[in-house]
Amino acid sequence: MRKKALFIDPGRCIGCQACVAACRECDSHKGRSMIHLDYVDPGNSAAAMPTVCMHCSDPVAPCAQVCPVDAIPVGNDGVVGTASPELCIGCGNCVHACPFGVPKLDVPEMLQYKCDLCYDRSSQGLLPMCASVCPTDALFYGTFDELQAKRPSAKAVDVFDFGNQSVVTGNALVAPAGAEDVIPGGYSVWNEFLETPA
C-alpha cells in the first residue's frame, strides 16, 4: 500500500529548474533528468508546468499496456517503473500513448526512460529528488494529511479528463478548495482549435 504521493502545485512553481538538476543526480537515474519543466506561455507569463510520471492507476499505466515487449514494470504499490534496459526496443509506443507526455526516448540507445518516483529512494522512505530540492513545495511528497497540515484549504485532484477518457493517477495535482474533482488534461485544447473557424 502506497500512502505517500507526489502532490504537484503548478501555481507554486517558479520555473527554477532545481528539480530538473536534482532528478539527474538520483542514484538510479544515471545522469539523466526524467522530469519535464515546461513554460506555459513563454515571453508573456512566468507560469511553469512541472511534469513527473503520474503513475496512472485507472486505466493502469497505458505506457505499459502498449509496450510490445512488457518492458515497463508496474509494482503492486502502483509505481510505474522506467523501461527495463534489457527488454526495451525503443519503439516509442509508450512515448506517444502517455496522456501526460512523460516518457523520453533515446533513439541510439533504443531505450525509453521516465520518472520512476526515484524508487531507489522513495521505496526506502526518502523523498524523490525533485521534491527534496523544490524551494516552494510545488512538488510535495508525503501523505495527504501531511499536505493538509501545511495547506488546510488545498485539494488534491487525481482524475484527469482526456475527452472520452478519464485517467485516475497515483500522484495528484493540488487545486484550490473549490476546484472541480476532475482536472482537464489539455485534450480539448486542439479540439477547440480545430473547431474554431479560420
Place this chain on the structure above:
Amino acid sequence: MSRWDADPVSDHPINRPAPPPGTALLSGNRGALAGGVASALALTVAILLGSRNLDNFDVALLGYALGTIFLGFGIAYRSVLWVQSPAARRYLIRGWRALLRPGPNLPKSEIPRTVFSVLLLQRFIAERSKPRWLAHQGLFWGVISATLITFPLTFGFIHFRAVAGTESLYWIYVNGIRTVKIDALGIVGWLMFHGLNFSAVLVIAGAAWFLHRRWSERGNNLTQFGRDLMPLIALVAISVTGLALTVSSALMGGFGYQPLAFVHMCTVVLTLVWIPFGKFFHTVQRPAMIGVHLHKQATLASEGAINCRSCGAEMEGAVFVGDLQKTMSELGLDYSGWIETCPACKRIARGARYRDQVKAGF
C-alpha cells in the same frame, strides 16, 4: 480516512489487461499450453530423426535433452501468451512482413545491416556504455557458441567415431552422414574439443562485470535477487562447473569427474527450464522484434510522417501512429486522438488548462 489513505492501485494482477474478445490469436492459457506441447513434440521428433532413431543418441546427455525439450515447451508457451497483447502481435506481423517483403522503400542492404548492428554487434548497448557492451558481447558470444556446440551434440545430430587403426583420428558424422576427419591432438581438434571452455571464459568474464556492477553501483538497492542476480549466478555456475570438468580430466586424472558432471548437468538443466520465465526471455523477444525498426523506416519513407496538431513539428510516421491508435482502441484506451499531439504540447496544453480553469492566473 481520506481517499489518499487508500492504495491507488489495489491489486491489479498484471500490468496488461486481457485482450478483448476476438483479438487473441488463441484464447487464454489453453492456447499457450497447446503451443508448448506442439513445440516439445516437434523437438522430440527432430531428436528422433536427427539421431537416427536414437542410434547416435548419447544416453549420458539424456538430462540435457529433456531439459531442452522443456525449454522448447516453455518458450512456445510464453510466446503464445506474449503475442496475445495487441501491441506485440501487431509489431510482430509488421516487423516480419518488413523483413520478408521489404518493398521498394527499404534498401536491400538495410536488412543485413540491421541484423548485424542490432542482433550481433548490439551497438545500442555500446551507446549506453562501452564496458557494458563489452561485457554483454562476452556473455552473448559465450552463450551462442556454447549453444551451437552443445545442442547438436545433445540431440545426437553430430557424433564422432574413431578411425580404425589410429589413436587420435575421428570421423565427424552429421545426421548420420560421415563428413570430415579430424585429429583430436591437432590444432583444429584441440580448438574444437575445447570450444566450450572458450565459451565458459567469455561468459564468466561478462557475468563477472555485471555482477560487480550490481554489487557496487549507486542505486543498486533496486536489484532483485531472482530477477537480476540469479541469471548471472546461473551462467557463472554453468561455466565454472564446465571448466572444472576439463580441469578434472586434464590435470587431476579424472578425480571427482562423475559428481562434477552431475552438478554441471543440474546447473544447465535448471537454467534451461527457467529461461522462458525470467530475464533470459529477452533473448527471444529482441530477435523477434528485429523487424520493427525496418518497418518504421520503410513506412516513414512511403507514407510520410504526421505533424503535431498543436505545434506542427514532425512526429512519427503516419503508419506508426495509425497502428498505435488501433492498439489503444483494442486496449480500451479512449483517447487515441491525443497521440497526434507531441508530448511537449500535451504537457503545455495541460498547464494552460490548469492556469485558465483550475488556478486562474498562477
